[in-house]
Amino acid sequence: MPFIIAPQGPVELVHHAQASSLRIAEILHYARGGWAGVAELVHAAQAGVIGTVDLTHVAVARIGGGPSVPVQVIYGAQPVTVTAQTSAGPALIVTYADDEGSPTGTVTLPGTALPGGPTLTLDVTTTGAEGEVGTAPNTRPYRVRTRRARRVLDIDDQYEIQDAPGAETITVRGFTRAATRLGSVRLPELVGFMASPTPRANRRVPCSARPRPQTQAVSSVVAQAVRAAGLTLSFGRYADPLAGEVWTEWRTPYSTRGKSPQAVLQDTYLAIGWHPVIQRIGAASHILFLLPPGGDLGLADVSAFEVQAGGSRRRETAQLPATVTVKGADHLVDLPTLTDVIQLAPNPQTFEREVYPDIQWFITTPSSGGEGESTTGYNKVGGQIIGTYTTAVQDLTVTEQVAGKLETRDFGKVLISEESTDRTYDPYCKDQLTSEETRKTSWGYTASTKTTSKIVGRYGFLSVYPTGDLLGDEIQRTDQFWHEEGWVQARAIYTKKLTSTKQVNAEGALKDRGPLQAFEYVERLRLERYFYDGQSWWMEWSESGGQPIPVYDADSFEAVRMGVRGGTVTSGSVPMDAQPPTSRCPDPCATRKRAVPNVVRLEVQGGREGTDVERTVTWTEDRAALARYGRWVAQDLARRVTSTRTLLSVPDLHVGARVTPDGGLTQGGLVQSTSFEVRGGGGSSSLTLRSSEPVVTTAVPYKPDDPARRDIVLFRQQGGVTVDAFTGEWNGNTPIFKPVFVQVAGTQYPKPLDELEWVDDPRYGPTATGNYGQESLE
DSSP states (O other): OOEEOOSOSOEEEEEEEEEEOSSOOOEEEEEEEEEEETTEEEEEEEEEESSOOEEEEEEEEEETTOOEEEOEEOTTOOOOEEEEEETTEEOSEEEEEEESSOEEEEEEEESSOOOSSSEEEEEEEEEOOEEEEEETTEEEEEEOOOEEEEEEEEEEEEEEEEOOTTOOEEEEEEEOHHHHHHHHOOOOOOOHHHHSOOOOOOTTSOGGGSOOOOEEEHHHHHHHHHHHTTOEEEOTTSOOTTTTOEEETTTSOOOOTTOOHHHHHHHTTGGGTOEEEEEEETTTEEEEEEEOTTOOSSBOOOOGGGEEEEEEEEEEOTTOEEEEEEEOSOEEEEOOOGGGGGGGSSSHHHHHHHHOSSEEEEEEEEOTTSSEEEEEEEEEETTEEEEEEEEEEEEEEEEEEETTEEEEEEEEEEEEEEEEEEEEEETTEEEEEEEEEEEEEEEEOOTTOOOEEEEEOOTTOOEEEEEOEEEEEEEEEEEEEEOTTSBEEEEEEEEEEEEEEEOTTTTSOGGGOOOOEEEEEEEEEEEEEEEEOSSSEEEEEEEEEOEEEEEEOTTTOOEEEEEEEOSEEEEEEEEOSSOOOBOOOOOTTOOOEEEEOOEEEEEETTOEEEEEEEEEOSSOOOHHHHHHHHHHHHHHTOOEEEEEEEESSOOOOOTTOEEOOOTTSOOOEEEEEEEEEEETTEEEEEEEEEEEOOOOEEEEOOOOSOOOEEEEEEEEETTEEEEEEEEEEEETTEEEEEEEEEEOOSSOOOOTTOEEEEEEETTTEEEEEEEEEOOOOO
């Protein structure tokens, strides 16, 4: 019962309880004291008995080490009574704790029988009264409301039995199975496109007819994950912060296979600063609330009259970092348009030929002696050279002995040779050369040659030159047959070559001789087949076609003409030094993009110097969303005051509720944890509150710790290359680039659109590390 101690100084409370009875009785005694104000000690003592018992209670106080004196009992205020009833009967002792949504407890019951069923329901009732306490005129209202709280726990298989004769008890442990399963369940694949990927379309399927990549809503995956632990996802009165966010097949993949629901939460909502609270609805239903920093599940019904003096307040600041870094999905942008920088290149004409996918040009090169020149034309289609054409012209002087006299003749700028090559590629795999045909023609000149004019030229080159006697005419055609795995499995090489010529009046005077004309050709076909025998590659080959055979006069034994033998000329097989040519077959519908690291860094005002908190999200490249996530993370780590308070009652108070300041005795804030204990008709409860300060953040440029940078090559120049360098700055969601010259060692420079790794060397400036190349688009 309440009493007053008038003197000041240290107080020691001494209380005695004595029971008299004519038979064996169980005495349950509960005493609680705590400061409710200046020099006022609140003390309650009561007894519960199995039988009729006379209880005598005496309370005295020693003040400042002096003699014991009786305390003054204040009449009219009733003691608080707290009782616990369970689904298995009355409880002797109950302890309960809910630390951020994972309730546990212990219950002591009379007897040795385990409670039946998988769960145990606790009904805790606080019965109190109201009135005035203190001595006039220093009195204050005293009111304890009758409160009821119900909790349901899953029964663990652990228990303890006390074998006291005639007073056996059993203590069982309760927990929240769903909270445990959040970390123990192993999930199957919940992301649809990871469980059933979209089949890669055949290269021959038109781009418009191909299936689109699948998407999977982030929130739906999380809801399925927590449902596997026996929980239902809810956001209370708040909107889902990831509504509309999706993972995209091939672009931003994610997998749940083998992960726990807790890991999925860590990868998503907890990564952006939101926090979970578990509440149980009934015996089997659990709700997992996800709340923003500072978010609550409503106001708690707590009065200042019920808050006992004492507890603590602690200001916490160490968790607030100086910066918060949020990394999102790489931002994909188009590659630089090389045609826009042609005029910046050291040799615009050469660079133009390199970067345009469809272009024709020719180059004329004089011979070293200056007596002739060669011209080569090129035909580039779809980024590949599919045709070349070369001519050679020269000034000639020929000398020939005719009828014992030397005849000399000059030829100026005559055509010596003409060569053309045409290539065909698989239209659905531009790496696969399917055929190549080369034709070579050459002309000879003698003292009797009668020249004719010939129009030559292709691919922008056109001219007319004198030509002489046809001495060389050769065609070679190669057809390649590709295996489905991307390597050449067979090759057919067909050749047709001029082997002899004829001339009218070949032995006559120069003026009477006719022009040289083609007379005999030899054709051959070579077949090659490649195969792997399990250890090495082999080439099996055969050649067939004509083989020149001299025909002799039977009488004079002089060769009169050449015959041609047909059939197989030769065949065999040999091991190969290397695998046959292979191809990668880039997908014609795939478009190469540039991946720009997408990082938002926020500077936190007043944060702990030198500290950084980094979070990674995989579903978005939207920088506004990344900044929003960063502010939530910073607020979740804000400076805060954490306070603990003790209540005279056991109210129905849950984690996530908000307590408002009331009567100056409560700090106020969000409930982080609650606990209570009921023993022998008395009980108390405590709660931990957190009140966070607002956080101010400012976006700052992000400078990665890794000094190596990766940028796209624009063009080559003496000593290195110019790259399209990412400055680290953004205009909204658009990254900003600028050209930077990078030194490259050696003679093999990266080509335009290669990705080049480089560092800003303090001694030499931007310098390539040696790593470069292009991503495959298979």
